[in-house]
Amino acid sequence: MAKKRAITVQDSVINIVRHREEDFLSLTDMVRNLPNSHIIIGNWLRRKDTIEFLGLWEQLYNADFKLIDFEEFKIEAGTNRFTLSPQQWIGKTNAQGLLSKSGRYGGTFAHKDIAFEFAAWINPGFKLYLIKEFQRLKEVEGRERHAEWDLRRALAATNYRIHTDAVKDKLIPWAEVPQKNDVFIYAEEADLINLALFGLTAKQWKEQHPEEAARRLTIRDSADTFQLIVLSNLESLNAILIHKDFSKKERYEMMREAAITQLTSLRKTSALQKL
Known part of the structure; x- marks a missing residue:
């Protein structure tokens, strides 16, 4: 129950x-x-x-x-x-x-x-x-769910543009790569963050959660508030690391360490627990 x-x-x-x-x-x-x-x-x-x-x-x-x-x-x-x-x-x-x-x-x-x-x-x-x-x-809970959804959407979008701009500027060679393949590069970087934070790629999550996937939910839809805060931070961190030309392996290791440290800290913060 x-x-x-x-x-x-x-x-x-x-x-x-x-x-x-x-x-x-x-x-x-x-x-x-x-x-x-x-x-x-x-x-x-x-x-x-x-x-x-x-x-x-x-x-x-x-x-x-x-x-x-x-x-x-x-x-x-x-x-x-x-x-x-x-x-x-x-x-x-x-x-x-x-x-x-x-x-x-x-x-x-x-x-x-x-x-x-x-x-x-x-x-x-x-x-x-x-x-x-x-x-x-039920009316009160409905308003609370709407407010929570707005918060989750804002958290998820906070550093999205910073991250995609870094991918576009540093990882996509516009003169060489056909535009139809750009989406795969964005997806690879999104999955690098998914692996660092959730330990799964988007595809692996769908395979393990077929019912949610059938409802068009994604791995990030399943995230709690703490994970969404860290997700936003990792997008900013990955953008910085991309600009500094770190390899994908190096970026993953640093983001994984950051994810573990930040989640541990956030879950101990009483103010965020109330949020």
Whole structure:
């Protein structure tokens, strides 16, 4: 599970985690302040309507859902003798819509679709407030992601022109090399920096990350903020080394040493950690 976030709904702090690229809300937190909170989730799971809803959700989104075990639960659901825990539901049917986590910060989490249904069962008004707070959280996160993207784009572009100008002025013999081959020289220099910083060329990264490559992402798209800062610094450093006529091997060794030193230093800087 990813790092938790939280929203407050009618004085209840409800934790949210990212799982399989989706938001899961804590059902445990939703009932924590209610009487007999320890049996509420179990009572909800005993209902036939609940089992049918959960089963339909799993059939829509979970190719590994075990239908035979689900049908057994559906037959028994609603009877006085029927009981079901989140762990039993997940274990028997291979369900993905619920998560059960033990420990101090554990509890039962549900995909947002299921969590909203559970909230409506508790109280329709509570569901409305829950949706409102959840939407507010997503709007805030959307603005933060946009700001982060702008920062990453600015970092990536900081010394790009300095680097390409150095390649153009010193490494591309304009009178001898056909212009269609210029791109290969630029790519070779970009990969020299990739090797120094990431330990991989762009091609090697694509081969190791086929899903990201299919989405047209690159090795530099995967970089964190610290790596982008160092990337910008390496572009400036490589431009200086190119002008001073260092060999490719010498430039790689100096950039590799610089990358290791700078990353180590940046990751220890508390101000940048906050950034």
